[in-house]
Amino acid sequence: MVSAKSVLYYATHVNELRSIIQWTTWHNPVHERDESKEPETLKECFRLMDLTSRSFGGVIKELHPELLVPMCLFYVILRGLDTIEDDMTIDIEEKEPLLRDFYKHLEDESWTYNGNGPNEKDRDVLVKFDNVAKEYVKVKEAYRVIIEDITKRMGNGMADYAKNQDHNANGVKTIKDYELYCHYVAGLVGEGCTRLFVEAKLANPALLQRPELMESMGQLLQQTNIIRDIREDHEDKRYFWPKEVWSKYVTEFGDLFLPENKEKALNCQSEMVLLAIRRADECLFYMAGIKEQSVFNFVAIPQSMAMATLELCFQNYAMFEGNIKITKGKACALMMESTQNLQMVCEVFRRYARKIHRKNSPRDPHFLDISIACGKIEKFIESIFPTQTARTLPAGTTAATSTAVAKPPVSEAEAEKRRKEDEEAKWDTIYIMIAVFATLGFISICMIGAAWYFGARFDLAFGALKEGKFLPPKTPLEASSVASAVSSKFEGAVHSEL
Numbered sequence: 001m002v003s004a005k006s007v008l009y010y011a012t013h014v015n016e017l018r019s020i021i022q023w024t025t026w027h028n029p030v031h032e033r034d035e036s037k038e039p040e041t042l043k044e045c046f047r048l049m050d051l052t053s054r055s056f057g058g059v060i061k062e063l064h065p066e067l068l069v070p071m072c073l074f075y076v077i078l079r080g081l082d083t084i085e086d087d088m089t090i091d092i093e094e095k096e097p098l099l100r101d102f103y104k105h106l107e108d109e110s111w112t113y114n115g116n117g118p119n120e121k122d123r124d125v126l127v128k129f130d131n132v133a134k135e136y137v138k139v140k141e142a143y144r145v146i147i148e149d150i151t152k153r154m155g156n157g158m159a160d161y162a163k164n165q166d167h168n169a170n171g172v173k174t175i176k177d178y179e180l181y182c183h184y185v186a187g188l189v190g191e192g193c194t195r196l197f198v199e200a201k202l203a204n205p206a207l208l209q210r211p212e213l214m215e216s217m218g219q220l221l222q223q224t225n226i227i228r229d230i231r232e233d234h235e236d237k238r239y240f241w242p243k244e245v246w247s248k249y250v251t252e253f254g255d256l257f258l259p260e261n262k263e264k265a266l267n268c269q270s271e272m273v274l275l276a277i278r279r280a281d282e283c284l285f286y287m288a289g290i291k292e293q294s295v296f297n298f299v300a301i302p303q304s305m306a307m308a309t310l311e312l313c314f315q316n317y318a319m320f321e322g323n324i325k326i327t328k329g330k331a332c333a334l335m336m337e338s339t340q341n342l343q344m345v346c347e348v349f350r351r352y353a354r355k356i357h358r359k360n361s362p363r364d365p366h367f368l369d370i371s372i373a374c375g376k377i378e379k380f381i382e383s384i385f386p387t388q389t390a391r392t393l394p395a396g397t398t399a400a401t402s403t404a405v406a407k408p409p410v411s412e413a414e415a416e417k418r419r420k421e422d423e424e425a426k427w428d429t430i431y432i433m434i435a436v437f438a439t440l441g442f443i444s445i446c447m448i449g450a451a452w453y454f455g456a457r458f459d460l461a462f463g464a465l466k467e468g469k470f471l472p473p474k475t476p477l478e479a480s481s482v483a484s485a486v487s488s489k490f491e492g493a494v495h496s497e498l
Contacts, residue, residue: 007436007439007440009327010329010436011436011440013327013329014429014432014433014436015329015333016327016328016329016330016332016333017329017432017436018428018429018432019329019330019332019333019336020328020329020332021432022332022336023332023335023336024332027335027336027339029061029062029294030062030064030293030294030297031062031063031064031065031068031294032062033046033061033062033068039135041131041134041135042069042135044128044131045072045073045076045131045132045135046061046072048076048079048124048125048128048131048132049072049075049076049079051122051124051125052075052076052079052122052125053075053079055301055302055305055331056075056302057075059297059298059301059302060072060075060298062294062297062298063294063295063298064200064202064292064294064295066200066202067196067197067200067202067295069135069138069139070139070140070143070147070196071193071196071298073132073135073136073139073147074147074150074192074193074196076125076132077106077132077136077147077151078150078151078154078189079122079125080102080122080125080126080129080132081099081102081151081154081155081158082122082158082185083116083120083122083123083125083126084098084099084102084113084116084126084158085099085158085161085162085185086120087116087117087120088117088236088237089116089117089120090115090116090117092162092163094115095159095162096159096162096163098113099155099156099158099159099162100155100156100159101155102151102155103148103151103152103155105129105133106132106133106136106144106147106148106151107133107136107137108133109130109133109134109137110130110133111129111130111133112126112127112128112129112130113126113127113129114126114127142199143196143199146192146195146196146199147192149192150188150189150191150192153184153188154184154185154188154189157180157183157184157185157188158184158185161181161184170239170243171238171239171240171241171242171243171253172239172240172241172242172243173242173243173244174242174243174244175242175244175245175275177242178240178241178242178244178275179219181240182218182219182222182223182226183215183218183219185222186218186219186221186222187214187215187218187219187222188218189218190214190215190216190217190218191211191214191215191218193299194207194208194214195208197290197295201291202290202291202292202295203289203290203291203292203295204289204290204291206289207286207289210285210286212282213282213283213285213286213289214286216279216282216283216286217282217283217286217299217303219276219279220276220279220280220283220303220306221302221303221306223272223275223276223279224276224306224309224310224313226240226241226272227269227272227273227276227310227313227319228309228313228319228323228324228325229323230256230319230320231257231319231320231321231322231323232323234253234254234257239253241253241268241272245268245271245272245275246268248268248271249261249264249265249267249268250264250265250268256268256320257320262317265317265320266315266317266364267364267365267366269313269314269315269319269320270314270315270360270364270366270370271366273310273313273314273356273370274366274369274370274373276306276310277307277310277353277356277370277373277374277377278373278376280307280349280353280373280377281376281377281380283303284342284345284346284349284377284380284381284384285380286299287299287300287303287342287345288342288384293339296339296341296342297338297339300338300339300342300345301334301335301338301339303338303345304334304335304337304338304345304348304349305326305331305334307348307349307352307353308326308330308334308348308352309325309326310352310356311352311355311356311359312324312325312326314356314359315359315360315361315364334348342384343385346381346384346385349377349381350377350378350381353374353377353378354374354378356370356374357370357371357374357375360374
């Protein structure tokens with residue numbers, strides 16, 4: 001059920017409401033999954049995928065049929081591995097071999113695991129892992145080789161961190177260790193996905209020769225999650241922000257959450273955001289190598305969300321007080337933009353880079369570095385999608401004619417088409433506002449009707465208003481006089497009825 005808070009928010013943010021309606025009503029998947037041809041075990045795999053992440057599950061289910069099942073299984077397998085690594089109730093003596101040998105169970109159709117704590121939200125993935133194995137053995141061998149290799153390397157990396165007592169007690173020490181951790185939990189995912197894309201002939205094979213691009217795709221997503229989830233991780237006693245960073249500002253990590261250290265916390269946060277946005281241009285470079293639209297959507301949507309989340313977190317102390325995230329309306333708008341083409345995604349990156357730059361404070365010790373990082377993003381975008389400027393105009397073109405050069409003449413048919421589109425957009429907004437106010441009106445009528453049904457005396461209220469009494473009685477004497485007036489009116493009404 002929609003909360004009253006959400007109704008109020010979208011009543012004042014009509015563009016976001018419009019984005020939700022557009023995405024849910026008009027979005028057409030590039031490829032549609034045909035559930036009628038799927039066995040029950042595969043349907044269960046998709047259910048487990050939705051259980052762990054509806055956002056990723058949604059884009060995976062729109063992938064090219066060649067990659068639909070392999071990518072679903074790859075995601076669920078890695079979520080199972082991650083569920084073991086995240087569960088602090090599993091003893092290290094049991095956890096380490098589980099992580100290292102997890103890849104050996106991929107083809108074991110009878111293996112399941114029921115040792116997760118009762119509060120582990122994704123434990124169902126491991127309890128019903130036999131369904132995953134039954135479908136895994138059916139996919140092409142080339143895909144199985146890639147998935148097994150990534151699972152094995154990720155499991156070993158997670159085990160190394162899990163058995164590191166110093167890491168468990170004190171968290172990540174250096175930026176190098178921080179990026180290595182992100183490599184094991186996300187960078188390897190980027191590599192595995194790229195190898196699957198290339199194997200399916202849906203991405204440029206040259207991407208495999210640029211491992212730093214694959215790495216940046218995973219690093220940007222994982223670092224964004226670590227930055228945003230700082231409060232939740234602190235409450236769970238998990239420390240992923242490197243000591244090399246936070247020790248510049250406070251003595252103990254928990255001091256970041258003290259109100260008197262607000263400025264220090266924001267300065268520390270800006271350094272973490274800086275580490276992430278330095279990866280942005282390489283992510284755009286990577287997306288240029290994707291050949292197929294559904295695969296492009298799969299990689300572009302999370303990256304756009306990451307940039308929007310970084311901008312939301314930047315210089316926002318609310319992040320230290322609780323969990324924050326972009327609204328559903330903004331998320332739908334980003335998905336609409338990110339499923340178009342690379343140029344639209346570049347515009348999203350440019351927009352949020354500029355917002356970060358505007359929020360950047362000269363008092364911040366990283367002011368200059370953040371400005372340079374934002375400028376680097378713009379410079380890269382300009383190199384692949386140059387804008388028309390005075391310097392790029394053909395020789396002999398004057399400033400007076402620059403508009404004509406930048407915007408060629410539009411035909412009458414095209415002008416008429418644009419006019420109709422603008423008219424439709426205007427009426428869409430009007431219809432949305434009518435729907436919002438109609439909903440609010442209906443709720444108000446229901447509330448007033450319920451009050452009347454249970455005995456509310458609106459006639460007395462209207463009578464007081466007619467007498468010019470707009471405020472409740474302030475003194476007992478006034479209250480008694482009002483009560484007497486009400487009583488006399490009531491008696492008069494009764495006498496007249498008799």
